[in-house]
Amino acid sequence: MPFVRNQWYVAAHSEEVGDELLARTICGEPIVFYRTSAGRPVALADRCVHRRFPLSASNRDGDRIVCGYHGFTYDPDGTCVAVPGQRRIPRTARVPAYPVVEQDTLVWVWIGDAGKADPARIPRAPWLGSPDYVTVRGMEPLAARYELLVDNLLDLSHETYLHAGYIGTPEVAETPITTEVDEDAGIVYVSRRMKDAECPPFYARSTGITGRIDRWQDIEYHPPCLYLLHSRIAPAGVEPGPDGDDSAACHAEIVYAITPETETTTHDFWMVSRDFALEDEEVSRFLAESNRTVILQDVAALNLLEQVIAGEPEGYQELSINIDTGGLAARRLLARMAEASS
Numbered sequence: 001m002p003f004v005r006n007q008w009y010v011a012a013h014s015e016e017v018g019d020e021l022l023a024r025t026i027c028g029e030p031i032v033f034y035r036t037s038a039g040r041p042v043a044l045a046d047r048c049v050h051r052r053f054p055l056s057a058s059n060r061d062g063d064r065i066v067c068g069y070h071g072f073t074y075d076p077d078g079t080c081v082a083v084p085g086q087r088r089i090p091r092t093a094r095v096p097a098y099p100v101v102e103q104d105t106l107v108w109v110w111i112g113d114a115g116k117a118d119p120a121r122i123p124r125a126p127w128l129g130s131p132d133y134v135t136v137r138g139m140e141p142l143a144a145r146y147e148l149l150v151d152n153l154l155d156l157s158h159e160t161y162l163h164a165g166y167i168g169t170p171e172v173a174e175t176p177i178t179t180e181v182d183e184d185a186g187i188v189y190v191s192r193r194m195k196d197a198e199c200p201p202f203y204a205r206s207t208g209i210t211g212r213i214d215r216w217q218d219i220e221y222h223p224p225c226l227y228l229l230h231s232r233i234a235p236a237g238v239e240p241g242p243d244g245d246d247s248a249a250c251h252a253e254i255v256y257a258i259t260p261e262t263e264t265t266t267h268d269f270w271m272v273s274r275d276f277a278l279e280d281e282e283v284s285r286f287l288a289e290s291n292r293t294v295i296l297q298d299v300a301a302l303n304l305l306e307q308v309i310a311g312e313p314e315g316y317q318e319l320s321i322n323i324d325t326g327g328l329a330a331r332r333l334l335a336r337m338a339e340a341s342s
């Protein structure tokens with residue numbers, strides 16, 4: 001499938017964009033990111049107009065980039081302001097600047113027609129910047145197409161098999177899901193509510209709840225990039241109050257940003273925000289380490305799938321069952337968006 005263009009994608013965690021020049025390819029487009037002295041993130045095409053030298057391998061002069069090959073100098077808006085050996089700067093000497101927005105501790109970049117970029121369309125993940133939550137995060141490079149990560153995240157029944165001993169228990173695969181699609185907003189919802197289930201080590205060690213639990217997994221996928229998993233963990237039988245108060249439960253907001261790098265590689269950004277054990281750094285360390293381990297299990301599986309796909313004959317048919325309804329809905333929305341943007 002072609003890339004879904006005219007969309008916002010997460011390019012980086014805010015903390016990754018600073019004084020250094022950061023090279024990152026998004027949807028096949030090489031981009032250099034940095035932050036101006038005023039703190040504003042900048043995204044420019046990572047290719048000097050002169051002889052293609054990567055600007056990310058060049059140097060900063062204040063808020064400007066000076067090409068490391070022959071010194072073409074660019075403003076943060078991409079305009080070339082100096083060339084060596086002559087006063088006159090060719091009119092076409094500019095590199096494309098990408099619309100960038102920093103929101104919810106993420107740096108979003110617009111891939112497509114810059115004139116169509118509307119920051120109001122960026123989906124929100126308010127926990128990430130909230131003082132009521134503590135977040136751990138990372139990014140794992142995936143040698144697999146982003147569609148495989150979408151499939152993976154929309155069907156969590158794989159937790160039981162791929163992530164046993166971390167977040168998988170028998171109940172995840174056993175409990176049926178409900179799937180809803182908001183066609184107008186373009187959002188896929190998948191919900192799995194487990195009653196009186198085993199508490200996996202990931203939550204037992206972090207929440208301190210030792211017995212059986214009620215475990216909710218409510219997925220909200222905003223294609224193409226943002227995936228939210230609202231995870232509720234409570235001692236078995238503890239329901240939210242009639243007024244909606246749910247302070248007796250623990251909540252983990254698990255956020256993924258699924259950003260295609262090339263047609264067969266992906267930036268797998270992950271974040272785990274929690275509203276419990278806020279002060280406990282040991283819990284932060286544990287969640288960061290366990291979640292990374294879990295993701296590396298996914299990465300290994302998806303890298304393997306990418307190799308299988310590369311070697312298979314045209315027209316191979318998969319078999320889908322009930323657990324795949326969320327993934328299939330996501331594929332349908334993505335195909336529709338890709339077509340609309342091409």
Ligand code: FES
Nearest residue numbers: 048050051067070
């Ligand atoms: S390639 Fe950049 S100045 Fe020559």
Ligand SMILES: [Fe+2]
Nearest residue numbers: 152163294298
């Ligand atoms: Fe997984």
